Amino acid sequence: MGAFRNKAASFFPLAACCAAFFLFSVVGSSSPTLAPCDSGDQQALREFARSLVNGWTVLSSTWSKESSSCCSWEGVTCTEGINGGAAAVEVARVTDLRLPGRGLDGFISSSLGRLEQLANLDLSRNFLRGALPPELSGLVQLHLLNLSFNALSGPVGPAIAGLTSARFIDLSSNYFNGTDLSELGGFTRSIQVLDLSMNRFSGQISDEGISGCGAVLRELYLDDNSFSGDLPGSLFDLAALESLSLSSNSFSGFCPRG
Ligand SMILES: *[C@@H]1O[C@H](CO)[C@@H](O)[C@H](O)[C@H]1NC(C)=O
Numbered sequence: 169m170g171a172f173r174n175k176a177a178s179f180f181p182l183a184a185c186c187a188a189f190f191l192f193s194v195v196g197s198s199s200p201t202l203a204p205c206d207s208g209d210q211q212a213l214r215e216f217a218r219s220l221v222n223g224w225t226v227l228s229s230t231w232s233k234e235s236s237s238c239c240s241w242e243g244v245t246c247t248e249g250i251n252g253g254a255a256a257v258e259v260a261r262v263t264d265l266r267l268p269g270r271g272l273d274g275f276i277s278s279s280l281g282r283l284e285q286l287a288n289l290d291l292s293r294n295f296l297r298g299a300l301p302p303e304l305s306g307l308v309q310l311h312l313l314n315l316s317f318n319a320l321s322g323p324v325g326p327a328i329a330g331l332t333s334a335r336f337i338d339l340s341s342n343y344f345n346g347t348d349l350s351e352l353g354g355f356t357r358s359i360q361v362l363d364l365s366m367n368r369f370s371g372q373i374s375d376e377g378i379s380g381c382g383a384v385l386r387e388l389y390l391d392d393n394s395f396s397g398d399l400p401g402s403l404f405d406l407a408a409l410e411s412l413s414l415s416s417n418s419f420s421g422f423c424p425r426g
Pocket residue numbers: 268292293314315316317336337338361
């Protein structure tokens with residue numbers, strides 16, 4: 169009896185210790201979801217969901233109206249404080265919003281422009297419509313913008329002109345209808361892939377528009393639009409270009425020598 173009690177007594181702290189260790193490792197491994205989300209970011213995401221017809225319905229299993237950390241919401245990834253060190257982390261900032269093919273229906277909220285640490289925005293293959301809010305242009309950290317396969321319309325220049333860090337922009341298969349690629353000019357020298365295919369873009373592609381794209385542009389897709397006029401010579405100066413698609417437009421004249 170005495171021996172048994174003794175054993176139990178020594179076993180218990182060991183079990184407690186193991187349990188604590190186990191908890192610690194589980195918690196430790198998912199620490200990015202633990203820091204509370206920046207309240208401004210959380211508010212911006214709530215407004216995004218609210219501006220959709222079916223936002224809270226589609227996302228209801230994780231996008232909780234009460235939850236204090238939007239970092240655990242479906243499609244949301246956060247970073248911890250830039251100062252590093254677990255102890256320094258008080259709030260986490262949203263870096264990714266990826267909700268491709270979720271059946272989202274409605275308008276894109278201008279509130280996304282306030283997610284100032286956002287690096288990846290993928291809302292492709294949904295039923296988003298209306299214009300792109302110009303506020304998106306404030307996303308200076310944005311690396312990837314993928315809004316392909318939606319029903320978005322209007323010009324794109326105001327929304328993407330300020331995306332100075334963008335490497336991948338895919339706006340294909342929408343109803344966008346800007347008139348001049350020069351409105352994209354100067355928006356980035358870091359762009360590697362630009363896909364504007366299957367839209368209603370029209371007008372001429374200006375030399376300024378193309379030369380605004382820097383030396384790292386690898387893939388440019390302009391097919392299935394209503395672009396017209398001559399092909400600008402600067403198109404052939406894009407040293408890194410590997411893929412170029414211009415088919416199904418109304419280009420005229422001759423290809424400049426290149
Ligand atoms: C954008 O999303 C579509 C569909 O989800 C995908 O096929 C495409 O490769 C993506 N584009 C980029 C540039 O990542």
